[in-house]
Each structure stands twice: as C-alpha cells, then as structure tokens.
Amino acid sequence: MTALHLGSGQPRDTRSHMMNYTDRVRLLMEDIVSRVPALSQIDVPSVLVFARFGRADTHGAFATCHSLMVADSEPGYYYWRDRRTGQLTRRSEYFVTRSPQVRVGGQRISHLISLALPRFCDQTLKGSRKEGAYPKGADWLAKLDTIVHELYHVDPHEGGIRTSVKADGRPAALTHTPQFFRDVIRMVHEYLDSRPDPAAYDFLEMDFEGLQRRFGGVTGTTFGGFPSFPQRFRDRLAEQPRTPRVAQVVPLADRAHRRHYTEADLDVRQFSAHAARVVEAPGPTHIVRGVHPRLAVAQAAHR
Numbered sequence: 001m002t003a004l005h006l007g008s009g010q011p012r013d014t015r016s017h018m019m020n021y022t023d024r025v026r027l028l029m030e031d032i033v034s035r036v037p038a039l040s041q042i043d044v045p046s047v048l049v050f051a052r053f054g055r056a057d058t059h060g061a062f063a064t065c066h067s068l069m070v071a072d073s074e075p076g077y078y079y080w081r082d083r084r085t086g087q088l089t090r091r092s093e094y095f096v097t098r099s100p101q102v103r104v105g106g107q108r109i110s111h112l113i114s115l116a117l118p119r120f121c122d123q124t125l126k127g128s129r130k131e132g133a134y135p136k137g138a139d140w141l142a143k144l145d146t147i148v149h150e151l152y153h154v155d156p157h158e159g160g161i162r163t164s165v166k167a168d169g170r171p172a173a174l175t176h177t178p179q180f181f182r183d184v185i186r187m188v189h190e191y192l193d194s195r196p197d198p199a200a201y202d203f204l205e206m207d208f209e210g211l212q213r214r215f216g217g218v219t220g221t222t223f224g225g226f227p228s229f230p231q232r233f234r235d236r237l238a239e240q241p242r243t244p245r246v247a248q249v250v251p252l253a254d255r256a257h258r259r260h261y262t263e264a265d266l267d268v269r270q271f272s273a274h275a276a277r278v279v280e281a282p283g284p285t286h287i288v289r290g291v292h293p294r295l296a297v298a299q300a301a302h303r
C-alpha cells in the first residue's frame, strides 16, 4: 500500500487533529479566486481537490488538473499494422472515450485537481525551474505557484482545460506556453499583493516533516479505490461499423467502468513519507501500434 488508511480501530479525535491537506488547499484556492481577477470565473465548489501518493525523493508531477467535462470522443479503434507492408492486420472493436460523472453533495464536479503527497509539501524553489521566476523568494512560493498553475488550467467557460495563448494572444497548440508560466507568476504576485490573511497560506511554509510534527499527521481526500480515481474510460459502441475490414477484429476487454461517483466514494487517508511505491498494473497483452482517430483534445494537464 502506498498510504496508510485509518481504519475504524483508530480513535477519531486523533484524525481530527491531523491536518487535512487537500481541504486546506481548497480553502486557499477559494481565497486566490476571490483575489485574482483572471481566475474569478472559476467556481471552486465544482473543483475537487484530492490526494495521490508521490514520493518526495522521486521525480514526478506535484499536481495535475483533470477535466471531467470533455465531450465524448469520436468513435475510434486501436489498430496494428504489418511492419513490412504497412497493411492493417487487425483492429479492435469501435469505442468512444467518455468522462465519468462525479457529484459531491449534489454538485457536479467539473475538474479534479490532484496533489502528490508528500512530494507536493516538499517542493522547493531552490534548484527548480521556478528559482529564476522568484528571485530571492521563499521556498514555499513554489507551492503557491503550483496551486495557481493548476487553477489556471481550469477553463471556467468550456469546462475543459484552458487553451493557452502565445505572447501575441493567438491560441497555442501547447498547454504550457512561456506566456502561461509568466501569467502564473503574475497571478502569484497579484495574490500576495492583495494582502491575504497569512492564515490562508502559511501551511505552505512547512515541509512534510514539519507538518507531521506540528499536526501529528497529514491526511488528504482520496477516492475509495485508491490509488485509482475517476478517469476517462472506453465504451464499446453498441453498433459496430464493419469497416475497415481486417483479418481479425479484437474484442475490447470487458471491463466494468465506473460512470458515476459521489461523496460515498471519497475517503480520507493518512499519508506517510516512506510508503511503498505503487505497483504498476499489468499491461495489455498486445502492444497497440496506433489509435484511430488520434486523440487531439487535452484531457489532463500534468505539472
């Protein structure tokens, strides 16, 4: 297991003294959105912050923003080609990819923002790409930068991942343009210049060990199937087109996909600094050579 789950044997008040990191980040997001005009359109209650496990001493994302509002994909299939002749040898059945629906207390969730704990808590400016962006800045600014960065991915109008613009204002194919990073730095300064109550952000000043000492433990909201969380899934088309004709049509694995999640699927778990690495799920038996049509829409933006 990657994180210790507090079972019913644990006295409840022990947990209540611990710091719920995802709750604190969500409260900070509310404060940021109320003070940074460029983010004011974001409806924070429709954004769910949850925790994933990420070791502090390994590389990986600090946080990720996932949209749950991306429309169903065009019908498509996986295919394999003969390496020599380039001919289509087999393909899978047709499918569409869909977003699951998440509702918490009746509220439809448009975006999931995940935090990698404890990695996120131990993020520093020093030695990072952000060091030059905040000259002589305190290390915790790196964490505030990440939080603003993830919020900036939230497209409040279309419900997807915000399309970045180039310096001249034209839309960019990349999610992370230099302008995107500059906008985030500007918004971090805008937030701090608005003189927020330090109680809203001072927890960022502590690293994971400091938080554990201070609060006796760090918890976070997770999904019941930890470490899994709601993700886009393949849905076999009921009506299967007959083309393209190939020697073999591979049936899609008959996996049951969750389509709906509610607050009943949420859990609180305690995170520890040294937990086992997640064991990778067994991969598919065949390596797929391509997907038709190619997926164009960004559904998640990693950081």
Ligand SMILES: [Zn+2]
Binding pocket: 149, 150, 153, 176, 301, 302, 303
């Ligand atoms: Zn990003």
